Amino acid sequence: xxxxYHQTGDLTxxxxxxxxxxxxxxxxxxxxxxHMGHDTTLIASKQAIALLLTRIVKGxxxxxxxxxxxxxxxxxxxxxxxxxYENAPEPVKLxxxxxxxxxxxxxxxxxxxxxx
Numbered sequence: 041x042x043x044x045y046h047q048t049g050d051l052t053x054x055x056x057x058x059x060x061x062x063x064x065x066x067x068x069x070x071x072x073x074x075h076m077g078h079d080t081t082l083i084a085s086k087q088a089i090a091l092l093l094t095r096i097v098k099g100x101x102x103x104x105x106x107x108x109x110x111x112x113x114x115x116x117x118x119x120x121x122x123x124x125y126e127n128a129p130e131p132v133k134l135x136x137x138x139x140x141x142x143x144x145x146x147x148x149x150x151x152x153x154x155x156x
Contacts, residue, residue, distance in 0.1 A: 042102060054096065055135065057105070058089055063139075066109055067148040074117045081148050082141050088112040090136040097129060 041053050063085060070081040088109045095102060102108055 042096065045096065046099070051093070051096070051135070054093075054105075058092075059139065062105060062109060063089070063144050064147045065106060066113065067144050068151045069110060070113060071148055071152045074113060076117065078145065078148055078152075082144060084113055084116040085144060086136060086139065086141065088116070089139065090132055093132045093135060094129060097132060 041057060045051060045054055066085045066088065067081055070076040070084065076084065091112055092102075092105060092108055095108070
């Protein structure tokens with residue numbers, strides 16, 4: 041996906057992967073491993089996605105999208121904030137603000153109840 045992005049400049053496949061696969065995994069990770077609350081999970085996930093997309097757009101090397109997001113979520117848990125979310129490029133902020141977090145909230149609730 042990253043190779044294709046660097047060849048074409050199209051973030052569509054990465055965005056689809058993030059919304060369909062990575063965000064539910066992040067919700068489960070926040071709920072069970074990091075023991076974060078509902079609102080904290082949504083805020084931290086949204087900011088981690090924005091920072092991940094910022095790194096991709098800047099051309100920084102990323103080996104694993106999942107591992108990078110888990111690391112950022114652990115930092116959020118330890119520090120309480122990312123501190124540099126405001127420096128994200130405008131296209132990334134628009135993309136992240138367009139994310140529908142309703143499904144992620146449902147995933148958090150289901151996984152917290154151990155139904156998944």
